[in-house]
Amino acid sequence: MKRLLVCLSAVALFASCKEKDILINGSGSVISTNDTTYVGSVETAQPKKILIEEFTGAACIGCPAARDLLKAIDNKYPDRLVKIELHPYGNPNGGPVSHLGKYDFRTQSVTDILNTYFGGALVGIPVAGIDRLPYSGSRSIDKEYWSGYIDERIKVASVANMMLTNSYDAGKGEGNVKVKIAYTKEARTKQFISVAIIENNIVDAQKYPSYIDTFYNFKHILRKLVTPASGMEILATIPTKEAGRVFIGNIKYNIDAAWKAENCQLVVFLHNNFGEDKEVLQVDEVDVKTP
Secondary structure: OOOEEEOOHHHHHOOOEEEEEEEEEOEEEEEEEEEEEEEOOOOOOOOEEEEEEEOOOOOOOHHHHHHHHHHHHHOOOOOOOEEEEOOOOOOOOOOOOOOOOOOOOOOHHHHHHHHHHOOOOOOOOOOEOOOOOOOOOOOOHHHHHHHHHHHHOOOOOOOOEEEEHHHHHHHHOOOEEEEEEEOOOOOOEEEEEEEEEEEEEEEEEEEOOOEEEEEEEEEEEEEEEEOOOOEEEEEEOOOEEEEEEEEEEEEEOOOOOOOOOHHHEEEEEEEEEEOOOOOOEEEEEEEEOOO
């Protein structure tokens, strides 16, 4: 059910303003959001951040080295990479270490992402998506190519700025993230926002080639998607998002009691999802619970 409320304003900055209530189904829950849009002054473009979706596993002996590689690239480009670790079903190394692993990081959300953007199956892990762009015909990229492709992608200018403002009620385990998108260049494709919850600092067993580390610190673990895997379409009635167009939306989410909210972050990204065009245009992350 949708309600559309047209807002009239005497302020010249707001060339147009709309608010509506949207119900979206994400990971089995219903999330309520409202949004506003207007045209203002064109902002100075933020640096483009890059979404890294790393398919990995606790039973994967090559995955710790792959994570170390991403850490090195992250150090090369501070605050430019936003990482999500996805532990997939369907791969024998995607699950926990047999008899030693306490946690299973595989989720339906990982499967949904895999099916929607990465062809539904992986030949092996570790592999990663880089802004969901195809390289040599595939969006799942082997680790020997990560550094070179990220070097190329880091030079791309962003088409939109993103600002996140989060509030969280620890007593209820509920939060709201306010997402502001400000276009700095014209965009003519359909635009979507996706929101994911990740958790850091989970200690469990990890296989290496010659031993098992039972106190490995896992980070960036995907806990769930708040939005559907396909994303939540924004500005659907505005085919051309001109430079200066601003979208502001509020998205509610829940933190499971089994997760540590102080270790959780929200990853929010603006992306295309039309035909074969799945490009991530901007991404950012924010802590669920601040100290």
